Amino acid sequence: MGRTYGRGKGISQSAQPYKRTPPTWFKTSPEEINKHICTLAKKGLTPSQIGVILRDTHGVGKVKNVTGNKVLRILKANGLGPSIPEDLYHLIKKAVSVRKHLERNKKDTDSKFRLILVESRIHRLARYYRSTRALPPTWKYTSGSAAQLVA
Numbered sequence: 001m002g003r004t005y006g007r008g009k010g011i012s013q014s015a016q017p018y019k020r021t022p023p024t025w026f027k028t029s030p031e032e033i034n035k036h037i038c039t040l041a042k043k044g045l046t047p048s049q050i051g052v053i054l055r056d057t058h059g060v061g062k063v064k065n066v067t068g069n070k071v072l073r074i075l076k077a078n079g080l081g082p083s084i085p086e087d088l089y090h091l092i093k094k095a096v097s098v099r100k101h102l103e104r105n106k107k108d109t110d111s112k113f114r115l116i117l118v119e120s121r122i123h124r125l126a127r128y129y130r131s132t133r134a135l136p137p138t139w140k141y142t143s144g145s146a147a148q149l150v151a
Contacts, residue, residue, distance in 0.1 A: 005117050017061045026059060030067040034074055041080040047071040048086060085134055091122045093150045099143060
């Protein structure tokens, strides 16, 4: 199956741990992991960055296997969740940077086309998040206010 916005057809992805229980050598309690997640979020890290740090430095393969909840659910329970979902945030950030590039390079037609593709992905994702109530029903992406969302 091909990709919607790319030429790739690959199925390469990381392998998930087979067992859904923490390993026997893992001694950190779920409460300590929750505290660590909250401290990392207060430093301004995103949920995926928190997961990478926990995996690489603390040996937590999957947070859900240890604590019973995902990183984002732990953050939302403690009132530290992001205002807009992370994938939508990064798409908006990319659109802002492409728009900034186009202000300097007006004849870059390929970037104009790529901006259209990125913004269509933003609209599609926003429609999904409005239907799942992750975003308020009145939330709308506009290119003028996008810079304030990212800043």
